[in-house]
Amino acid sequence: MTHPVPPVPQPQPKKSRGCLWATLIGLGLVVLFGFVGCVAVIASVGSDSSSSGQSASSGDKKDDKGDSAESSDEEKTAGIGDTVEDGAFAFTVTDIETGVSRIGNDFLHHDAQGQFVIVHVTVENIGDQAEMFHGSSVKLYDADGKEYSNDGEAEIYLEDSEAFLTDINPGNKVDAKVVFDLPEGVEPVSVKLHGSLFSSGVTVSLS
Structure with missing residues (x-):
């Protein structure tokens, strides 16, 4: 009576170090691009807010100057000798x-x-x-x-x-x-x- 021969375990293939580095580099690039994108969005929003603030401030200054000019014209009434x-x-x-x-x-x-x-x-x-x-x-x-x-x-x-x-x-x-x-x-x-x-x-x- 013969006994069955147990199967011989096959050796697991070794992962290539090149693939591992490629994966790590890919993940790093994804994180880097994501970070750069966030920074660009934040900078764009800040620039728009600053421009809007400057425009409003400039407009206020013009209005103030206009009001001052009008008030000044109203106050300047000619008198005797003018x-x-x-x-x-x-x-x-x-x-x-x-x-x-x-x-x-x-x-x-x-x-x-x-x-x-x-x-x-x-x-x-x-x-x-x-x-x-x-x-x-x-x-x-x-x-x-x-x-x-x-x-x-x-x-x-x-x-x-x-x-x-x-x-x-x-x-x-x-x-x-x-x-x-x-x-x-x-x-x-x-x-x-x-x-x-x-x-x-x-x-x-x-x-």
């Missing part, structure tokens, strides 16, 4: 008289209903042709914003008024006296001078 321009004329208000009750002399005069206010203004023609200046192109305002027109009749009795239909050639100027009849106790605060009937005019403070 020269302003409108149309073909340059105006300089040089003086103001208030509380005048009569204009003229004992024989030829004009009495105020309230009080005469006389605005002294130098008018220069800065255009290229003759232009006519008239006191009606100047409006006076009180603290309540009420508008007053000139008194042309009183200007006729005022010596050297130069405010009644005065032609001014280019480069020439006149010293006009524009008369207003205001209620007693009313204080004039500003005048608006027009280079023509249709111009926007310029405001000069009298205070």
